Amino acid sequence: MIPVQGVQNQTIAVLGLGRSGRATAEALAAGGANVIVWDDGADTRGAAEAQGLHLADLTQEKSWEGVSALITSPGIPHLYPRPHPAIAMALKLGVPVDNDIGLFFRSFATRDWDSFDTMPRVVAITGSNGKSTTTALIHHILQQSGRPTQMGGNIGTGVLSLEPAQDAEVVVLELSSYQTDLARALTPDVAVFTNLSPDHLDRHGGPGGYFAAKRRLFAEGGPDRAIIGVDEVEGQYLANQLSQGPTDDRVIRISSGQKLESSGWTVFARKGFLAEWRKGRQVASIDLRGITGLPGAHNHQNACAAYAATRALGLAPREIEAAFHSFSGLPHRSQTVAEINGIRWVNDSKATNVDAAAKALQAFDRIRWIAGGLGKDGGIAALAPDLGKVVKAYLIGHSARDFALELGQTPYEIAETMEQAVAHAHAEAQAGETVLLAPAAASFDQYPNFEKRGEHFTALVEALKT
Template sequence: MIPVYGVAGRQVAVLGLGRSGLSAARAIVAGGGTAVCWDDGAEGRARAEAEGFEIRDLTRGGAFEGVAELVVSPGIPHLYPKPHPVIEAALAAGVPVDNDIGLFFRSLGGEAGLPRVVAVTGSNGKSTTSALIAHILQEAGRPVQLAGNIGRGVLDLDVPGEGDVVVLELSSYQTELARALTPDVAVFTNLSPDHLDRHGGMGGYFAAKRRLFAEGGPDRAVIGVDEVEGRFLAGQMTEGFGDDRVIRISVERKLPGPGWSVIGRKGFLSESRKGRQVASVDLRDVAGLPGSHNHQNACSAYAACRSLGLAPRVIEAGLRSFKGLPHRSQLVAERGGVRYVNDSKATNVDAAAKALQAFESIRWIAGGLGKDGGIAALELHLGSVAKAYLIGHSAREFAVQLTSVPVEICETMEVAVARAAEEAQPGDVVLLAPAAASFDQYPDFEKRGEDFIARVGALSPQAISDK
């Protein structure tokens, strides 16, 4: 655990008592402070009370008397579509609001020591990129811990020492609110519309991501420039055409000029500096990183690890031994010549498009709780789809929008997997890439992916042998 710096003898309120909230409360106490806790749900309050924390209804008048600051869990809105009442009360009382990420960064240099911190944000690929960076470092023998939006809560980390590396995956919810953001290396993977109600639109969403760079002042910025926002951000961070503090990443185009860049095109990663190629990696047979979207993740991870001093061949060895993450282009079975791939994390149109471009001859399982705009934009990416099997709340809406491929409304995962398996031929890929949230039928995308895996595992051997 990392004790929070600057809270000794002070009372700190904690709102939201899930993983990050309880972790923050423990770390506040470890730093000599007093944590007073509140959660809108009785279950969360009971968990905190069982650990001996004081429960205080922060919605009541006068609740913030004597409180030095409020620490908020990432799922709680603090600005748009409207602030949570407790946050409104804190702001009205002049109490500053922070989150566990801010507490983590401000606590480095005390008992936490001074590790190198790599922070990864973006719309898609940040989990894979973060895990890949940590894997490469671990394979290279570097002490590394992975935390944030993946793995452990940041304040649950072991106290890092000099020379250690901490890799953080950070969501827009986390970067928007953190009062301290000081990574050594900051990574921006890409940007596509997501969480727009939470950020008041696309501009607010990008501004939340941009804070990691503008507020953090990283020594090195690794920035995907295939969207205009990334190009804008890279331009803001650079001091000139050849400034190698910015490493530009692309999987769509060559990047001219004398700067530092890493591109992934036609299955090859290439690193260029000062106008010449200095290293390359063939990614085509790297099983854990299929498709151009994963090649983008590989480029970002490669650049981050180069920033930390790793040699290209050391990084290549780590890329090749990476097995991938659950629910992200995860090969879960191959039966009767048919591959079954779980990409339940493809919860928006952009992520689903990348998954659909990674494979050929696809039996596509999609649907769930649709987002604004539905999936009509995916019509441009269905050239390899033989048929769509639609599930969940938006199944009928999606069926109307998909005009270029055959569709079948299955409603449940059980029916969709069974029907796709019945109709699949050797060489086909049964791909779960929902392009929708999971909350209509599952508590999260992980449970949805686990259901897909279970349904694949339960397929009749007779149905498979009939292929």
């Protein structure tokens, strides 16, 4: 745990008692604060009270006497579409609102660092897609290189549940727009922007607000190095804003699909090869095509981001390349779970929408595609350009028949259940083909979440080995 600094004897309110909220309350108490808490859920409040936490209804003005700050969990709206009543009360009373990310950045450095030979560093990753894989890949590369490292934020461990830093440690944080939007302190040493596509627009008041929330990581924090994906105009704009000129290598531009020619520092992937260029000449190249844990152009962009971040930390290209080959990928994200009789089985249960499913379909050849679930508005018609490599589709769940109507000439069957889809794909697949779970739909018709759906697929595939 990282005790929060600068809160001794202050009364601090915590709104939301999920994973991050409970950890925040604990870290504040460890820093000497008097903590009061609130959650909209009666069961959650009961559990908090049983743990000895002091409840106070923060939607009522009488609860705010003497409160110095409100720390809110990331899922709670603070501005759009409208502030939560407790946050509205804080705004009315002039009480500062922050989140656990802000507390982390102001509390991470301690006097213990005076005895360190090498200062700890923080790498923070944001963007619309690829954040989790990029974060996990950077963490993996550091582990493989023997560097002390921790990973947290929006993935794995909450930031205040991390351990205090060791000498030369690198903390790798995935940060969502919900987290960057509100944090009052954002001071990473290296910051990464992967890409931008429309998401959470109601929460941010539109695409401009969404981009502004991501941009705060760079504008507020002033990282020593900024790694910026420039495949969208927002990334090009951000890189331009941060750079003092074409040769300013504090900004590393990255891309998947285009060659980046400049006199600065760039990392890009084209036709399966990653290239690093500095001062107008190539200094390193990596063949990504045979790396099982990073299939497809979207993962090649993740590889570029992780490569650039770890190069900025001083790692050598061959050290990074070796770690790429041992990276198994994140569960449920283009994860190869088995190769059986020359057939590759891939779990991309996280592909819950058309955009994510398209990236998965583009990553493989000769695909037997398991799709379906609780379909979203618009169906899968937008996937028509990506169906050319699909040998056959096996449709499951609530939207199976709706999806079938949008497949055109692509062969398919209504499999209904995951068990039937896996069994039929196993019986029909040929060596060299890939059986891909990329549902293009939510899981809630048959599973509580996409993780359980992916775990079920993986268990069924594992059973095929016996």
